[in-house]
Amino acid sequence: MMEVERPITVGDFAPRVGKTFAVPVRGHRLEMRLDAAQExxxxxxxxxxxxxxxxxxxxxxxxxxxFPFEIARDRYEIFVVPIARDQSCTRYEAVFF
Known part of the structure; x- marks a missing residue:
């Protein structure tokens, strides 16, 4: 796994919209699907x-x-905030500004 140490950009994520990231948390691996990458x-x-x-x-x-978000050989440390929840999922947002 390669930790990305340069400033990350929307270009790192836009091609991965719809893809699933693994997020290791307390001995489990949660699956988080990237739903949007907006400039x-x-x-x-x-x-x-x-x-x-x-x-x-x-x-x-x-x-x-x-949390660490892992996909393929890349690992990103991302600050996320839960923003919505319904009967089937929880949505999270990360803002880089």
């Missing part, structure tokens, strides 16, 4: 601003925090 204009952040939206299982609900 956020006007950011002075190196690499530009963007937001990600993930769909995870109904339970367990992750508290806001930094």
């Amino acid at each position: 956020l204009p006007g950011s002075s952040r190196i690499g530009g601003g963007f937001r990600l939206e993930f769909i995870g299982p109904l339970d367990p609900v992750l508290a806001q925090g930094i």
Whole structure:
């Protein structure tokens, strides 16, 4: 697994919309599907601003925090916040601005 150490960009994620990331949490591996990768204009952040939206299982609900998101050979440390929940899933958002 290769930890991505440069500033990440929307370009790292846009091709992966619809793909599933593994998120190791407390001895389990949750599956989180990337549902959206949206550019956020006007950011002075190196690499530009963007937001990600993930769909995870109904339970367990992750508290806001930094978690490792793994896909293929890449690993990203991402701060996510739960933003919505319905009968079948929990949605999470990450904002890079």
